[in-house]
Amino acid sequence: MKLQELLQLEHEYEIQSVSQYLDLINLVTSKVRTDLNNTDLFIDVFSTFEDLIHTKQPTSRDIKKYLECIRDFAPFGSQIPAANKDYPKIIETRFFYRGVYNGLSFNLLPSALRGNRFGKESDYYHYVKAQCAGDYQDLSQLNTLVKMQHYDCPTRLLDLSSNPLVALYFASKNFGCSSCENANFGYVYLFINPDNEVLFDGSDKAVALSCLAKLSLKDQEAIYEACVSKIRRNGFGAVFDANNNGPAIEKLYHEIRQEREFDKRLKAIDLMRNYYIQPDMTNNRIKLQSGAFLIPGIHRNQLDYLSSLEYEYYIRIKIVDQERILDELDRININEASLFPEADKVAHYYTEKL
16 A cells, blocks of 8 residues: 555646745645544554564565555654554654656666666775775765765665755756756655654664675675565564674674674664665755765665665656756756855856856
C-alpha cells in the first residue's frame, strides 16, 4: 500500500511558473500534515504491518513488502507500535526535494549506482581518496562521501534539498549536459520523512551505510545475501553480532571500526533500508543549497536500487517552460551566484547576465 494513494495525491503534477509551483507545494504539504493526523488513515497504513511484524521466517517477498510498509509508515512516527495498539504520537514531518533537469533521461539512482558505473563504487572511492589524501584527512566517512560528491566523484549519495525553490532551480537549469539540450521538461520529486528519523554524521546507521562505499560489489552482494538469510531465519528483528558473521559482514565491521570503536550489533533490516541524511553544514555549497542526501541501504542489484528509490517519493512535479521559471527565480535571488559560492560560478553567472 502506498501512502500517496491514501492521501489521494496525484502521481504527477505539471507547473509553468514559480507561483504555481509554490501554491502546489503548499497544497500538498498542508494536506500531508492534516491527513497524517487522521487516526483512521494511520490505522489503515499500520494494518499492513501486523502480519509481517510477527512473521517468524519471512520470505524475500515479505522482506520487500516490509521495506515498502516501513516507508509508508515512516511519516507517522519512528517506532512500530506494539501489539496492544498503543500507537505512537504523530511527530513533525520533514519534506525533502530533488530537482532533475532532464525528465526523459535522469532517474533517481545515485551517480555511483547509475549506468555502467554500477559495481565500481569502491574503485572510485579508493582511487580518489588515495590520490587526494590530504583533502580528506580528518573527515568522517560520511563527510568524505559528501566532499567527494561535491567534487563530482560518483558516490552512493543522492542529492536532495529541504528548500523547494532550490530543487525547482535544478529542475530548470542545464549544467552543460550536451545530450540534454533538447530536454523540454524536468521534474521535482517530493519526499516525506519524520524529523526524528533523519540521520546525522554521528549516527551508527549513517556510519554503517556510508562504509559500504569501501566494499567491492562482490562483498556488497554477500552482505545482501547475509541480511536476507539472517531475516529468513530469525525474523525482522534479526541482528549480526560483532563476530562470526562471514567474511563480508566482518569486512563491514572492520571498516566501521576504522571510524570509531564499534561493538554494537547491526540490525539486518537496517542495512537494507534507505535513509535521509542531514550532513554537517561545514560546506558552504551544502549550506546555501539547504542540502541533504538520501543514502540507500544494501540491495540485490541495480534494478532493486532503482525500484526502492522510486518508491521513496510521494509526488512528481513536471516542470515546463524552464526558461521562464529560471527568470522568475533569478528575480528572487535563486541563481548560480547565490547557490554556488565558488568564484568561478559567481563569475560565470555575472558574465552571462551583464
